[in-house]
Amino acid sequence: MANLVINPILDISEILIPIDTEELFGNKNKYALEVGFGDGDFLIETAQLRPDTNFIGVEIKKKRFNKAVKKARRGKVPNIKFLHMDANIASTEVFKPDTFNEIYINFPDPWPKDKHEKNRILNTEFLMKLSVILIQKGHLEIASDHKSYIQETLDTFKQLPLFINSYAGPGYRNELQERIETKFEKEFREEGRKIYYLMFTNGK
Numbered sequence: 001m002a003n004l005v006i007n008p009i010l011d012i013s014e015i016l017i018p019i020d021t022e023e024l025f026g027n028k029n030k031y032a033l034e035v036g037f038g039d040g041d042f043l044i045e046t047a048q049l050r051p052d053t054n055f056i057g058v059e060i061k062k063k064r065f066n067k068a069v070k071k072a073r074r075g076k077v078p079n080i081k082f083l084h085m086d087a088n089i090a091s092t093e094v095f096k097p098d099t100f101n102e103i104y105i106n107f108p109d110p111w112p113k114d115k116h117e118k119n120r121i122l123n124t125e126f127l128m129k130l131s132v133i134l135i136q137k138g139h140l141e142i143a144s145d146h147k148s149y150i151q152e153t154l155d156t157f158k159q160l161p162l163f164i165n166s167y168a169g170p171g172y173r174n175e176l177q178e179r180i181e182t183k184f185e186k187e188f189r190e191e192g193r194k195i196y197y198l199m200f201t202n203g204k
């Protein structure tokens, strides 16, 4: 049997953008996106469990991107592509509107110093971009250990009627069943830190 060669790199210098996702994987399966995938474990393991969905990850740091690409190559995961890019740019330039059924943002950098808060990715402008590339009724899931960032994000969503919070009460959950843990998630849980999960439905 021929050795299956799978290239997990999404190289936008070789294809037309915004991309034709059907051509990219050669099927009509649904799409999921992870923003800031780090070492890629969450995306790789989720893609292995769900071969009927195509997964795309966007990561700005080259070292982490390379590490994830290596792992995906070793695992021969056919339904995954990694893009080395700023997700702020990818969301408007690379993906067409209504591409994704699900979007994940796991442990976005919290930028804990007051003077750096402006760098947080979960701002109104970025969430509006995500609403465009997410299908109507698609899900946006966020995880973080940073309570004040979560609170700020909940306030940002309140200003955005585009998204409907799926969780009642405080608007977040601290446990989720059947979730693949990310590298940061594992570390924070081992340290005994509380994790906050958000889920929003795109009501555009």
Ligand SMILES: C[S@@+](CC[C@H](N)C(=O)[O-])C[C@H]1O[C@@H](n2cnc3c(N)ncnc32)[C@H](O)[C@@H]1O
Pocket (backbone or CB within 6 Å): 035, 036, 037, 038, 039, 058, 059, 060, 061, 064, 085, 086, 087, 088, 105, 106, 107, 108, 109, 121, 182, 183, 184, 185
């Ligand atoms: C705290 S790490 C979490 C990594 C991984 N999601 C996890 O939970 O293990 C945040 C990641 O987001 C990436 N990142 C930050 N800003 C980004 C952007 N604008 N576009 C793409 N990735 C970004 C960082 O390089 C980093 O890998």
